Amino acid sequence: MSDNPLDRYEVVIGLEVHTHLKTNSKLFSPAPVRYGDAPNHDVHPIDLGMPGVLPVLNEKVIGLAIRLGLATHSRVNTRSVFSRKNYFYPDLPKGYQISQYEEPVVSDGWLEIEVPAVSEGGGGNGKKTGGTTIKRIGVTRAHLEEDAGKSIHDVAVAGADGTHIDLNRAGVPLLEIVSEPDLRSAVEAGAYLRTLRSILRYLEVSDADMEKGQFRCDANVSLRLWGSEEFGTRTEIKNLNSFSNVEGAIGAEIIRQAEILDDGGEIQQATMAYDVDRRRTRVLRLKENADDYRYFDDPDLIPLLIDEELIEAVRADLPELPEQKLVRFRDQYDLPAETIRILVASRPLADYFERCAAACTSVKAAANWIGRDLRQALSDGGRGIENSALDAETLAVLIGLVEEGRLTAKNARDLLPELVAQGGDPVSLMEERGLEAVSDAGVIDEWVMQVIQANAGAVESVRAGDDKPLNFLMGKVMKAAGGKANPGEVRTRLVEMIRDSA
Ligand code: ADP
Ligand code: MG
Secondary structure, three states: OOOOHHHHEEEEEEEEEEEEOOOOEOOOOOOEOOOOOOOOOOOOHHHHOOOOOOOOOOOHHHHHHHHHHHHOOOEEOOEEOEEEEEOOOOOOOOOEEEEEOOOOOEEEEEEEEEEEOOOOOOOOOOEEEOOEEEEEEEEEEEEEEEOOOEEEOOHHHHOOOOOEEEOOOOOOEEEEEEEOOOEOOHHHHHHHHHHHHHHHHHOOOOOOOHHHOOEEEEEEEEEEEOOOOOOOOOEEEEEEOOHHHHHHHHHHHHHHHHHHHHOOOOOOOEEEEEEOOOOEEEEEEEOOOHHHHOOEEOOOOOOEEOOHHHHHHHHHOOOOOHHHHHHHHHHHOOOOHHHHHHHHOOHHHHHHHHHHHHHOOOHHHHHHHHHHHHHHHHHHOOOOHHHOOOOHHHHHHHHHHHHOOOOOHHHHHHHHHHHHHHOOOHHHHHHHOOOOOEOOHHHHHHHHHHHHHHOHHHHHHHHOOOOOHHHHHHHHHHHHOOOOEOHHHHHHHHHHHHHHOO
């Protein structure tokens, strides 16, 4: 038997994503939604289910749910119902979570993901584009629900055997988005999550910041023998809060299940946790069934009715979505596919690029500077594009200086961290720092001549037809110039003067 379980088993995955909706207050109470406040600071009696309180639906979430529904080609249900999902948990003081069950607000949609064409067992239902395959993944449903609080087991906070409860998160509005079991590998699961997160951000439905717990995933995984029609028994790995954990957990669970099946055992339907350090999944509890939750319609809340007019108003207001932007960029700009993918992944980045390109003489230069150097400077400085002090038009000025040969690319790149952090005028900075590239032909020729004379061996090799030492000689001239010569000119003169000095 081969060591690779993927030779024997086809992997089947369905994902449940919990995403925090972008609202100022909670789903049913006026308590604020904030991150990083002191524990139990943002809590209203409604979040605690105190006797006599009544939940009041936050109207803002309706539009957000509709947006997600439309963007995923789903049906927006004109009637949906809030239910109580009953269970005991220390960070759920009411003893039940208000959720939607039989009648969710959004159902029956899909979204398209792009996966590498060689993904394991991709099945036959994709069309090929270049090195990737477009695959449609069903969105079963999306429903509104409230988040629970947080149990803090951290020894430093709660002591060796204590647990603290922070209810700031209790009642924060969530949309739970459930996929069909259409995913066939960890790679596809990752692509689905990235696509969904990008859509949520484009729509401004959620900031979907995984580090803040605003975008969390439960992964359902099962295996079946290749060729088998029936799905195997699944397990559900709870609360994965990073892409690498999702991919790691699925990989670990595939191995665990394959070992059991290879030994002739049966998979037990279970809820699992992923142990990041040991890279293993373990059983938390044998799977509860829906009836264990004793769902019933919440008597405190009337059904949520949404009229067609509202749906159409939200539709008219939808922004251009990532897939549409991708197609438009491909038509409009002559750029490598990978560069376009990077730019389109984030709406603010794509907008920034378009503003910069409009102010630049070269769209390609704008794309390269933003896709590579600006993103690097931002990530080094721990910033997002939204809080860059360097605006798109000013970056265009900097790029212009490089294009004109007044500033070397290297010196321009060195200015980026400062510009991104503090802003400033590229022209004055260049002048103040004495960075302006020398384009005086006489001066450049002098540097080139010195280097030619001092490096006879390398020059001889170039004359003999070996281009490799050219870079070495270029480096020497740039060094002599203190980095302030136009590299294009230096190269041209170097080649000419080596030829002429023969
Ligand atoms: P529950 O509410 O108990 O978690 P759902 O019916 O809502 O159950 O399904 C949860 C998720 O499990 C969905 O994303 C679905 O696609 C996925 N799923 C269902 N069956 C399988 C299976 N055999 N293998 C993998 N995933 C599955
Ligand atoms: Mg579930």
